[in-house]
Amino acid sequence: MKNKTIIIILSVLFVLSFSASIIGLIEHNKDNKSNNKNEPSNDKIVYEYYLDDLLQNEMPINEVVDEETQTKLYNFSKYECTNDITGSFDTDNWKFNITSGKNGTCKLYFINNYYDIDITVTNGVLDENNIKKIQRENDAQLKIIPNEGYEYKEVNCSNNKVATYDKSTDTLTISVVTENIACKADFELKELTMELKVKNGEGATKENAYYGNSLSVVVSPKDGFEKPKVSCTNNQEAIIKDNTLTIQKLTNNTVCTVTYSSIPIKKYTLKIEIPEEVNIVSGDITQKIQEGKDALFTIKAKDGYEISDINCGDVVPNKEEQQDGSIYVSLLKMSKDLTCKVTAKQIPEQVELNPE
Secondary structure, three states: OHHHHHHHHHHHHHHHHHHHHHHHHHHHHHHHHHOOOOOOOOOOOEEEEEEOOEEEOOOOOOOEEEOOOOEEOEEEEEEEEOOOOEEEEEOOOOEEEEEEOOOOEEEEEEEEOEEEEEEEEEOEEEOOOOOOEEEOOOOEEEEEEEOOOEEEEEEEEHHHOOEEEEOOOOEEEEOOOOOOEEEEEEEEEOEEEEEEEEEOEEOOEEEEEEOOOOEEEEOEEOOOEEEEEEEEOOOOOOEEEOOEEEEOOOOOOEEEEEEEEEOOOOEEEEEEEOOOOEEEEEOOOEEEEEOOOOEEEEEEEOOOEEEEEEEEOOEOOEEEEOOOOOEEEEEOOOOOOEEEEEEEEEOOOOOOOOOO
16 A cells, blocks of 8 residues: 555656646747747748848847937848748847748848948048938038138048038038948138239239238339328238238238329429519419429510529529520429529610711
8 A cells, every 4th residue: 555655646746747848848949939039940041131231240239329219220121031931020129020931041131220421631620519420311411610721622422422512601511321421521722812903003913822822013103193002802911112012921812902192293483573674475473383394484675675684593594595586594393492583784875986
């Protein structure tokens, strides 16, 4: 009776142990199917992973990039399976679920949600607030500040991607980004123009020079003008010395205007004092003569008289007797006020001698 009881107990223990083993195997197989992480299953399905059409060693691991919008690194695009295998991709759990079919190959395609933007600049500076990544199919806009005196020349991007630069806002724009982009932006020294206008003088011209260089132009006044004044647009400074206009540092396109002032006309007074025995034939008794010009007058003695002297102080006048007996007087290059005193004397009567 005792042996029979022992046999019954052993039998019950065996049944319980066998049942537990069966249950554990079933649960193990279930766990493998639900957590295969796209590794080949018992159905011998082989997976290939592509990111932007490039074969990857493993399926891309998705991560949140933008916490505010919960935008992730990648998006699932499509799948291609052999042997009529069908399925669907669970984006929440980031795995591919087989609907039907087995023993084949499935290619899973993913695309990037974000791309890297790498910009190098010569003679300029990237704004520190520029984005480093741009969401797929969006436009990338980056601020690039040229160094002083430089302006935009060109930009070259990888894969011949077209980019444009707006000089008014210093903004580089890359349209519809669908891949990682590397661009090189070049800036060159500005070539500037100085247009020179001259009033009452000579030297009007247009001259070019690079930013920061000096520039000189010869100018000269017309006769009767002097004392030039110069003004330039765009806050450009210029000086004139010894008939040369100079801009020490050209920093902008500019128009410079040089204006000469007329020389004040200085005049001297000539007074002619004549006795009643002398007439003025030409010229006025009082004359205003421009500095450096000649003073002219003509006098003639009345009948019975002759001019004895013309005294103009320390200036000796030129005298020319005319055929009619008048005297043409000239005082060359007047340089001060003068008074000329004319004197006359009576001509002695001719006495005829008696031949007796």
